[in-house]
Amino acid sequence: xSRPGKIFTKxxxxxxxxxxxxxxxxxxxxxFLKNNCIVTAxxxxxxxxxxxxxxxxxxxxxxxxTKIKSFEKYINKNSSKISNFDTFVSLTGYMKLKxxxxxxxxxxxxxxxxxxxxxxxxxxxILNKMKKKKWGRILLASSIxxxxxxxxxxxxxxISKYLNEFFxxxxxxxxxxxxxxxxxxxxxxxxxxxxxxxxxxxKKRIQLIPINKMASxxxxxxxxxxxxxEKNTLITNQVINISGGE
Amino acid sequence: xSRPGKIFTKxxxxxxxxxxxxxxxxxxxxxFLKNNCIVTAxxxxxxxxxxxxxxxxxxxxxxxxTKIKSFEKYINKNSSKISNFDTFVSLTGYMKLKxxxxxxxxxxxxxxxxxxxxxxxxxxxILNKMKKKKWGRILLASSIxxxxxxxxxxxxxxISKYLNEFFxxxxxxxxxxxxxxxxxxxxxxxxxxxxxxxxxxxKKRIQLIPINKMASxxxxxxxxxxxxxEKNTLITNQVINISGGE
Amino acid sequence: xSRPGKIFTKxxxxxxxxxxxxxxxxxxxxxFLKNNCIVTAxxxxxxxxxxxxxxxxxxxxxxxxTKIKSFEKYINKNSSKISNFDTFVSLTGYMKLKxxxxxxxxxxxxxxxxxxxxxxxxxxxILNKMKKKKWGRILLASSIxxxxxxxxxxxxxxISKYLNEFFxxxxxxxxxxxxxxxxxxxxxxxxxxxxxxxxxxxKKRIQLIPINKMASxxxxxxxxxxxxxEKNTLITNQVINISGGE
Amino acid sequence: xSRPGKIFTKxxxxxxxxxxxxxxxxxxxxxFLKNNCIVTAxxxxxxxxxxxxxxxxxxxxxxxxTKIKSFEKYINKNSSKISNFDTFVSLTGYMKLKxxxxxxxxxxxxxxxxxxxxxxxxxxxILNKMKKKKWGRILLASSIxxxxxxxxxxxxxxISKYLNEFFxxxxxxxxxxxxxxxxxxxxxxxxxxxxxxxxxxxKKRIQLIPINKMASxxxxxxxxxxxxxEKNTLITNQVINISGGE
Numbered sequence: 001x002s003r004p005g006k007i008f009t010k011x012x013x014x015x016x017x018x019x020x021x022x023x024x025x026x027x028x029x030x031x032f033l034k035n036n037c038i039v040t041a042x043x044x045x046x047x048x049x050x051x052x053x054x055x056x057x058x059x060x061x062x063x064x065x066t067k068i069k070s071f072e073k074y075i076n077k078n079s080s081k082i083s084n085f086d087t088f089v090s091l092t093g094y095m096k097l098k099x100x101x102x103x104x105x106x107x108x109x110x111x112x113x114x115x116x117x118x119x120x121x122x123x124x125x126i127l128n129k130m131k132k133k134k135w136g137r138i139l140l141a142s143s144i145x146x147x148x149x150x151x152x153x154x155x156x157x158x159i160s161k162y163l164n165e166f167f168x169x170x171x172x173x174x175x176x177x178x179x180x181x182x183x184x185x186x187x188x189x190x191x192x193x194x195x196x197x198x199x200x201x202x203k204k205r206i207q208l209i210p211i212n213k214m215a216s217x218x219x220x221x222x223x224x225x226x227x228x229x230e231k232n233t234l235i236t237n238q239v240i241n242i243s244g245g246e
Numbered sequence: 247x248s249r250p251g252k253i254f255t256k257x258x259x260x261x262x263x264x265x266x267x268x269x270x271x272x273x274x275x276x277x278f279l280k281n282n283c284i285v286t287a288x289x290x291x292x293x294x295x296x297x298x299x300x301x302x303x304x305x306x307x308x309x310x311x312t313k314i315k316s317f318e319k320y321i322n323k324n325s326s327k328i329s330n331f332d333t334f335v336s337l338t339g340y341m342k343l344k345x346x347x348x349x350x351x352x353x354x355x356x357x358x359x360x361x362x363x364x365x366x367x368x369x370x371x372i373l374n375k376m377k378k379k380k381w382g383r384i385l386l387a388s389s390i391x392x393x394x395x396x397x398x399x400x401x402x403x404x405i406s407k408y409l410n411e412f413f414x415x416x417x418x419x420x421x422x423x424x425x426x427x428x429x430x431x432x433x434x435x436x437x438x439x440x441x442x443x444x445x446x447x448x449k450k451r452i453q454l455i456p457i458n459k460m461a462s463x464x465x466x467x468x469x470x471x472x473x474x475x476e477k478n479t480l481i482t483n484q485v486i487n488i489s490g491g492e
Numbered sequence: 493x494s495r496p497g498k499i500f501t502k503x504x505x506x507x508x509x510x511x512x513x514x515x516x517x518x519x520x521x522x523x524f525l526k527n528n529c530i531v532t533a534x535x536x537x538x539x540x541x542x543x544x545x546x547x548x549x550x551x552x553x554x555x556x557x558t559k560i561k562s563f564e565k566y567i568n569k570n571s572s573k574i575s576n577f578d579t580f581v582s583l584t585g586y587m588k589l590k591x592x593x594x595x596x597x598x599x600x601x602x603x604x605x606x607x608x609x610x611x612x613x614x615x616x617x618i619l620n621k622m623k624k625k626k627w628g629r630i631l632l633a634s635s636i637x638x639x640x641x642x643x644x645x646x647x648x649x650x651i652s653k654y655l656n657e658f659f660x661x662x663x664x665x666x667x668x669x670x671x672x673x674x675x676x677x678x679x680x681x682x683x684x685x686x687x688x689x690x691x692x693x694x695k696k697r698i699q700l701i702p703i704n705k706m707a708s709x710x711x712x713x714x715x716x717x718x719x720x721x722e723k724n725t726l727i728t729n730q731v732i733n734i735s736g737g738e
Numbered sequence: 739x740s741r742p743g744k745i746f747t748k749x750x751x752x753x754x755x756x757x758x759x760x761x762x763x764x765x766x767x768x769x770f771l772k773n774n775c776i777v778t779a780x781x782x783x784x785x786x787x788x789x790x791x792x793x794x795x796x797x798x799x800x801x802x803x804t805k806i807k808s809f810e811k812y813i814n815k816n817s818s819k820i821s822n823f824d825t826f827v828s829l830t831g832y833m834k835l836k837x838x839x840x841x842x843x844x845x846x847x848x849x850x851x852x853x854x855x856x857x858x859x860x861x862x863x864i865l866n867k868m869k870k871k872k873w874g875r876i877l878l879a880s881s882i883x884x885x886x887x888x889x890x891x892x893x894x895x896x897i898s899k900y901l902n903e904f905f906x907x908x909x910x911x912x913x914x915x916x917x918x919x920x921x922x923x924x925x926x927x928x929x930x931x932x933x934x935x936x937x938x939x940x941k942k943r944i945q946l947i948p949i950n951k952m953a954s955x956x957x958x959x960x961x962x963x964x965x966x967x968e969k970n971t972l973i974t975n976q977v978i979n980i981s982g983g984e
Contacts, residue, residue, distance in 0.1 A: 100370070100414060101374075105363050105367065108366070109358075113351070117351050117354055124346070155414045155415075158414070159414070166405050167395050168346060168404070168405075169397065170395070170401060175982065176950035178949075210914065210974065210975060211971075211972075211974065219971055219972055222969065223972065231960065233953075234925065234953050234981065234982055235961075235979065236948065236949065237983040238978075240973070240976075241973065242973055244913065422703055433726065456664045456667035457667045461725075461726050469727075479703075479707075480707050480715065480735065482703065483737040486730075488726040490726055490728065560843045564842065593865075597806045597807065597810050597851070600850075600855055600858070601847065601850075604850060609846055620839075640907055641906045641907035641908070647907075650904075650906070654904050655901070658887070658896075658897050658900050659887050660838060660893045661889065662838040662887070662893060
């Protein structure tokens with residue numbers, strides 16, 4: 001058993017992160033790098049902050065995940081490379097604000113593509129190799145918003161995140177090979193986005209959180225790391241709420 | 247209060263049913279017709295059995311719901327007609343059997359389109375009129391399969407049905423106007439489809455059902471009717487299991 | 493199949509109701525009597541209203557269910573009589589208002605005894621006979637309050653009701669013999685009790701209910717009857733929410 | 739933020755553990771001691787193994803928790819001492835094997851007393867002090883068995899554990915003061931008890947666990963420690979499954 005104060009050994013694992021340019025994504029990338037992992041980080045448009053992380057173990061790649069057919073081709077062409085990852089974390093968070101009554105089929109598609117189908121395509125490629133290696137960690141970010149049906153403008157986002165909480169029966173066959181798969185309902189987090197509108201609305205929203213404060217990105221990154229680490233051997237097939245009691 | 251033996255008054259409501267040509271669909275159509283409703287029944291390919299129901303209160307229309315853009319156009323063009331329905335029941339059950347590792351983004355799209363987005367497009371059109379009329383019943387069929395992650399070949403189907411179990415926060419604003427919205431997890435039902443392969447596999451499946459038998463289509467139709475009737479005033483925002491204890 | 497407008501045939505079943513002197517209880521008794529059932533109704537203290545129901549098919553008996561040892565003796569002595577019931581409905585609602593920090597072990601016991609253990613003792617006696625008769629309906633009332641952890645003063649009540657939502661694996665063996673067992677989360681209901689304090693607090697409470705009104709006792713009684721009738725063949729092993737969207 | 743490899747700082751907290759003489763209990767005691775905590779460990783009968791842990795920071799006390807009135811008196815008399823604990827972990831596991839149809843009210847009481855009411859009495863004493871200190875961790879062990887209704891002989895045990903999964907609304911008021919309260923559904927664990935009957939039945943049971951093996955006591959102890967550590971700031975008000983995918 002590990003000595004106290006040394007819960008996690010350095011992992012040296014190869015990690016794929018989709019949606020790495022968000023504030024949570026950045027913190028997660030740093031956390032894995034700090035623990036000697038080799039990180040391949042996906043971003044959809046803005047890589048400025050990712051570039052600031054100078055680390056030879058960080059690789060970046062760009063993709064607009066709403067263009068799912070191109071992503072599918074890319075995945076199929078690079079399937080041997082994809083299948084090599086030890087850990088897959090999806091933090092995709094495509095969100096187009098739109099009133100419930102104005103949502104079109106294209107809006108839904110875009111969200112399903114970027115926030116769910118992209119994940120599934122990756123998972124199809126990596127599961128069997130994980131089984132062979134007898135190691136695999138998959139963590140798909142959902143949002144606490146799914147629990148409440150999303151906001152007036154974020155229904156498309158919420159339902160696409162909700163999809164990440166569905167566990168196909170197929171997954172069960174992999175758990176015994178040390179492949180651990182979970183979904184994470186992340187609570188309101190203190191990101192740049194939220195800081196901007198730290199107006200009356202945000203204050204009201206925070207009052208709904210039992211712990212009465214937003215999560216920090218580093219708190220969230222630690223839970224992500226924990227659930228993907230070798231320390232997590234018993235939690236699988238679960239939707240975990242890290243949302244301060246909501 | 248109603249006299250015993252006369253729980254339901256004749257409704258004379260206008261009902262829209264998507265996916266009416268399945269065995270459950272047919273029985274549901276008959277049940278509403280018998281109760282003096284005017285039924286508009288959608289089918290995707292085969293209308294033979296629907297045509298056998300000779301009833302002046304039955305209207306049929308055909309649509310391939312995987313072609314969601316055309317359906318969207320149709321809905322938008324006929325929005326005043328669509329918004330007139332008092333009750334909306336979705337029994338869509340598009341299912342393409344495909345191994346989990348072979349599912350493509352198109353496969354998923356087709357299922358999402360036919361089994362979920364179609365429903366949402368209808369709901370967007372009818373909610374506000376229902377509110378004005380102070381009457382509305384919406385029932386979206388899901389499947390008990392969603393609870394277990396679907397079978398090896400039915401993951402696409404199961405996850406598209408799962409979407410019907412998501413209740414947007416937007417719905418909550420309508421409940422106080424006598425608009426009742428639920429989802430139904432239908433258990434294994436004794437349909438033609440299942441009869442065909444009443445082989446060893448089906449027998450094994452039935453043994454997993456605590457009541458140890460399949461539901462009949464007429465049993466299922468009665469629950470659908472009940473939840474859409476004026477008798478159901480308290481059950482809303484729920485996923486109801488009619489699956490014999492699973 | 494039943495003709496429209498005649499969903500329920502007259503049942504002529506023998507029903508045992510615990511907690512029949514509440515407003516919901518009274519309405520439930522009447523509902524079963526009206527449908528030709530023979531009702532044995534339990535009350536704990538006040539039988540005035542029950543006595544006003546003049547019906548030869550109604551039998552009353554008194555018991556303080558917090559005195560569980562006496563009730564257990566009574567049940568054991570009369571086990572052949574108890575085992576004869578076709579349907580068992582528990583509406584027990586013992587409630588002592590007490591601040592969370594003042595609840596004693598005795599308070600909890602009293603609630604567990606009256607609201608749960610009493611039910612279990614009855615169920616132990618009737619299950620096997622139901623199996624033989626190939627007919628049985630059991631419905632245990634819980635409260636929507638359990639979903640939210642109860643109020644400041646009603647924690648003991650809420651947790652005792654919560655117990656009714658636990659389905660022992662043992663029950664599963666009976667479902668295939670047409671023994672149907674469910675629990676009901678009843679929403680805020682328009683009872684005498686609530687009418688009294690229809691003050692500011694009650695108005696606030698009602699605003700939390702999506703349908704924006706209390707249930708009526710007769711609405712609740714109809715759901716109870718439906719779930720215990722021969723019409724309910726598919727819903728078993730479930731916690732059903734009749735709470736207007738909460 | 740903590741440096742990698744040093745997730746947990748030494749806590750030096752005062753911990754109360756009920757049910758510490760079980761195999762999981764022992765491992766949990768050791769884990770907290772190793773992390774510089776001062777542990778007060780309760781046992782009901784056998785303290786042999788606890789005595790083998792030679793550590794000046796370990797205090798033992800004995801109590802038969804089925805005798806709830808005595809425990810209540812003890813708690814009330816020593817309330818200032820009790821209220822001093824920073825962390826409270828309940829691993830009580832009183833279990834009397836008894837057929838479902840033979841369970842008496844006393845059997846249920848004994849289980850409720852030892853496995854739930856004891857916990858509640860402690861919590862009542864410590865919550866307000868935790869609030870003042872702005873630190874508190876409470877973790878109540880439940881069992882994965884509650885999910886499936888318990889075994890044929892363990893219904894009393896399962897339902898008493900189920901009680902630990904109920905979160906009174908009262909708790910919500912404490913979360914904002916850094917008081918974190920969770921329940922843990924522990925999966926089948928490799929304890930002496932289970933080793934004994936590692937017969938055909940145990941093998942069958944293990945096959946039902948998706949990860950296809952029992953948890954080790956040290957794995958379980960680590961999760962307990964994590965959820966009670968200063969590292970856990972976002973998971974509260976939750977039932978966490980550490981059961982290998984069940």
